Amino acid sequence: MSPPSKAVFYENHGPPDTVTKSIIQLPPVEIKANDVCVKMLASPINPSDINRIEGVYPVRPPVPAVGGYEGVGEVHSVGSAVQGISPGDLVMASPPSPGTWQTHVVKDKSFWHKLDRGTPVEYAATITVNPLTAFRMMEDYVDLKSGDSIVQNGATSMVGQCVIQLAKLRGIHTINIIRDRSGSDEAKEKLKKLGADQVYTEGQLDVKNVKSLLGDVPEPALGFNCVGGNASSLVLKFLRQGGTMVTYGGMAKKPVTVSTSSFIFKELSLKGFWLQKWLGPDKTEACRETIDYLLGLIREGKLKYK
Amino acid sequence: MSPPSKAVFYENHGPPDTVTKSIIQLPPVEIKANDVCVKMLASPINPSDINRIEGVYPVRPPVPAVGGYEGVGEVHSVGSAVQGISPGDLVMASPPSPGTWQTHVVKDKSFWHKLDRGTPVEYAATITVNPLTAFRMMEDYVDLKSGDSIVQNGATSMVGQCVIQLAKLRGIHTINIIRDRSGSDEAKEKLKKLGADQVYTEGQLDVKNVKSLLGDVPEPALGFNCVGGNASSLVLKFLRQGGTMVTYGGMAKKPVTVSTSSFIFKELSLKGFWLQKWLGPDKTEACRETIDYLLGLIREGKLKYK
Structure with a gap:
């Protein structure tokens, strides 16, 4: 089972400061054979995250939902069939997917992209969008x-x-x-x-x-x-x-x-x-290759932003 | 030599009713070996013809110039080296080119596209633009x-x-x-x-x-x-x-x-x-093929306009 997860949660669409007023604690969830449980380290707030909560973004998760779309974290635990990802690894949601504004996220291993240990967390968290x-x-x-x-x-x-x-x-x-x-x-x-x-x-x-x-x-x-x-x-x-x-x-x-x-x-x-639109199911590889290229530029000091 | 040609002529750009006030008579010109002299039968007035005279069209002939851009006519006489086009043939300027608002136009044979005898003149004159x-x-x-x-x-x-x-x-x-x-x-x-x-x-x-x-x-x-x-x-x-x-x-x-x-x-x-822009020098054949297709539809009664 995963640890309980604190999450920025909304039951209905509306103004973010109203509908996400309280941070709730989600109960532990089962970690199935192919699941990876990640302790989130950083997850940014993009204008599109706000629009999803407001309900005005053309594609958005059904409510109730946890906010967020990008994020990076450290692997907390893995299911029995998971290979190549271990507790302590740095991973990011790639392609990005809804629900990153919480302390622990459990998703199938295919959702996670493993990063080099030296990758700066603040860049990894914000590299996709x-x-x-x-x-x-x-x-x-x-x-x-x-x-x-x-x-x-x-x-x-x-x-x-x-x-x-x-x-x-x-x-x-x-x-x-x-x-x-x-x-x-x-x-x-x-x-x-x-x-x-x-x-x-x-x-x-x-x-x-x-x-x-x-x-x-x-x-x-x-x-x-x-x-x-x-x-x-x-x-x-x-x-x-x-x-x-x-x-x-x-x-x-x-x-x-x-x-x-x-x-x-x-x-x-x-x-x-x-x-x-670009991030279709067929783009997982292209997305991760580009992310790795961009994070490489960041490690070399050739790309920075704030 | 060609017959003298009456032409709608403008020496300067400006309002069409001012700068094209008088129709002038241009003197006969020599018909060289590859030239075809055409007695114009019909030549329309398009909004772009007006804009060329006003001087506001991005591409326009240098002044002084004869107005017009489309047109159809009957061959009056041909140069000594011209084959395949004979006096009495129906021809049109294709791709269109400046100077069709006159009674006789002398241009190289490559300017002219020969049409079937039964082609309605009012359509042939207006088919290009x-x-x-x-x-x-x-x-x-x-x-x-x-x-x-x-x-x-x-x-x-x-x-x-x-x-x-x-x-x-x-x-x-x-x-x-x-x-x-x-x-x-x-x-x-x-x-x-x-x-x-x-x-x-x-x-x-x-x-x-x-x-x-x-x-x-x-x-x-x-x-x-x-x-x-x-x-x-x-x-x-x-x-x-x-x-x-x-x-x-x-x-x-x-x-x-x-x-x-x-x-x-x-x-x-x-x-x-x-x-x-589409009518570049490499488009002569494509232009004529399409014109023939469209005039074919007209003869079959499948395309009409007024």
């Missing part, structure tokens, strides 16, 4: 080559920081757009230290021809939008003829607005990225 | 199968009428959106006679769930937008998960507005179609 999004968006839409460039808004986000560093490793330039607010100078410096080629606040881009700012940086073939509204229009303005903008978030809660001529004469394509 | 757009948009974006469906706005346009009929021939359903205006009932009847499965005015689609109207018609995988504004939002609402909207016009002069969730959760793709 945002860094994997950055990686896939750079792979799946445009065939980028060294010397090409990317434009993105929301560049201080975790995805944004990963895009900058993954691009740098491949010799790809990044043009980064951030909000106008106090601290934007410090944010610019931080992004440049990560490898950003150019960083602008939205206000700095209130010029007739944003491309005149590019200098030696080539016009980007690919853009990422996680904001919407004016910030997405700025991404579109930077894109080169035939470029693609991928939307993966809408933090400004404003729609994307596109001129007819952007479609017809500039031949832009607009698409969306949804990690949960 | 709009019907070819309809045909390519149905071929180049989504792999449509019999039983699928398409949604489009601006359905009474020439492109819209061609989409309905070409879809019908392939067993593809069409959902058609038209403006609210007097005569919309007649317009609906006309489109249904052409083969439209469903026709709605924009006002009729001011309902919470447009898809509840579909009945047995499957959710469309492909949508065409030539209007923008609310009419493009209606196309997006009809599209199924993962569907594609192709913009080829913007008659309402309003942008396309798209929610973030349409990109991320509904996984819609938005693209544009520009015939002039």
